[in-house]
Amino acid sequence: MCKPPLLDRDNQAPADEADEPEDLQTASEDSALKHRLDLQTGEDGLSEEEAARRLLQHGRNELPDLRTPKWRIFLEPRDTAHTLRAAQEWPDMSTLTALLLLNGFVGFFEDMRAGDAVAALKASLKPEAQVKRAGAWRKADASQLVPGDRVALAAGANVPADILLGRGMQVQVDQAALTGESLPVSLGEGSLVKMGSTIVSGETEGLVAHTGVNTFxxxxxxxIGSTHDVGNFQKVILRITRALLLFSSLLVTAAVTYLSLTFDGEGYGVWPAVSFGAVLLVASIPIAMQVVCTATMALGSRLLAAKKAIVARLASIEQLAGMTVLCSDKTGTLTLNKMVLQEVLSYAKGADDAAILALAALATRWKEPPKDALDTLVLRAECLDRASLDRHEQLDFTPFDPKLRRTEATLRGPDGGVFDVVKGAPDVVLRLCDEANRSSIGAVFAAKVEELAQRGIRALAVARRPEGGGMEMVGMLTFLDPPRPDTKRTIERAMQQGVVVKMITGDHGAIARETARSLGMGDEIGASDSLPTILPGEEVPRTLGRDYGAMIEKSDGFAQVFPEHKFLIVEALRQRGHSVGMTGDGVNDAPALKKADVGIAVEGATDAARAAS
Incomplete structure (x- = not known):
C-alpha cells in the first residue's frame, strides 16, 4: 500500500463542483443580483466623473480605523490620585499614582486589542486592482474602487472587493480564510466573489457589488470592532472591590458617627472624625489587588510559554481555568489543513495501487511541476514509479476544466499501443465508461461514492480506454483533510475536565459530521439556517440566550456558517451563563475569538485571528 502524501493548503485541489454551501451562496447571489440592477455599468466601465461621484456616495473601499489613540487609552482619569493631590498628601499620592500606573499598563494592553485585530485585517488586503474606466484598463489603488467598477481577476489575484462575476470561464477561488471551506470553489457568471479571497486558477471579469464596510x-x-466587553477577571476584581468598598463604607460611617457623637471636648471632633474616616476609607480600597493578581498570572504565563503556549492576555489564564464550553473551528484547527490520500480502490482485474496511480499520473503533465492538488497527490505518492511514466509518450492532453470536471490524456505506451486516460469526478468518469462496464460495476461504484459523500470524503476516479475500445473504470482515489494527531486526545482531556466541545465551521455538513465522528464529538451538526444573523452596526440582541441558547447547547456543532454566526453562537452561550472559549485560525474566526471569554489562535493562524485572541 502506498504511503499517503501530505498536501499543503497552498497547493490545494480544485473542487469537483461548486463547493460553496448552496444555501449561503444562493442568498449572497440573490442579494448581488438585485444590487446589479443599480450598477448601470457599460462595457467600457465607469467614467472618471461617475467613479468620483460614487466614491463620494459610498466612501473609500477600506475598513474603518477603530483604534483609539494609545495615549488616550493609557491616560484615563485617575480621580483618587487627583483627590490626594488636592489634599496635599504627596507621599500617599506618589504611592497611589505608582499603583495606578501599573494598573494602567494592564488596561492599556487589554483595551487596544480590537483595533489591532481590525488593523491586521486591513493589512491582509492587497492595495491594487485591475480596473476598466472610460474604456481603458489600468492599475488602480483598490481603496478607490466603487460599486459598478469593472475589474479583471486572474490566477494569483487577491479579490479587492465583493465582485459579481460576469461572462467568462469559471474560476477557482480559495476562500478558506473567510468561510473555512477546505477546498477552493468553482464560481462562474452570477456568483459573488468575496473580498479577501484569492483566485487560484482561471481568468474572468466582474462588477464591484460592495465595497468597504458593506463587503463580507x-x-x-x-x-470585531463592536466587541468591547469587560473580561471576566476584571468583573471579578470589580465585584470584590465594590463589596469591600460597601463593607468599608458601612464601618467607616459607624466609626465616624460614634466618634462625632462621643465628642467630650478633649477627644475627636466632627471634622477630625470625618478626616479620620476619609483616610480609613482610602486605605481600605484594595488598589494593589490587581497588581498582585497580574504579577501572579505573569508567572503562570512564563510556565505556559515553556510549553509553547503564548499568552497575549494575562486575564485569559484565569478564564481558561473556568471555561465550560469550547467552540472550535474545523479547517486548520481540528484538522491539518492538508489533503491526505486515504486509499486506492480497484475496479478492474489486475489493477493494483501502483497501476492505478500510474494511470492517474499519466493523465497529468508529469514532467512539469504539478498544476493543482490532484496532480500533487498523485505525483508525490511514494509507490509511483516515475521511470515507467517516462517510457510513455504523451500525444495529447486536456487540462482540468471546472465545467467538464475531468482531465484527459492520450498516450503511446512502450509497446507502441495508443490509449486514453481520464481522471476526474466519479460520476463524470462513470458516465464516460461503456455500457457493459457501467452495468458490471455501476451499483457497487455508486454505493461507494454515496458512502464517501456522506462521510465528506473526496474521490477521484481513473478510467482507461485502449485505441478502438471502450472506456473502462480502473480505480478510485480518496482523499481527506484529516484531524491533527493530537486533536482527539486533547478533546477527550477537555471533556474529562467537564468542558463541552462544539465544532462550528463554514465547511459542508457531511465533512463536518465525518470529522466530528472521527474525533468522538457527536454527529448532531446543525445548519446555519437555524441560527440568527446580525447586520453591520446592529446591536447584539440581549435575548440570544433565551431564544437560541437551548438549541445551541443541544447541538454538537454547526456547519456552513459565516463569521456572524460564530460570533452569535459564542454570545448566546455567554448569555446562558457559560464561560466560552473559541479556537480558530482564519479571518472568519476573528469575531468569535474576540467575543469569547477565552480566544485561542492555533499555530499558523492569520494575523487577524492572532490579534483578536
Missing part, C-alpha cells in the same frame, strides 16, 4: 470582509471587521 467589512462585516467581519465590524463585528
Amino acid at each position: 470582509f467589512g462585516k467581519t471587521a465590524a463585528l
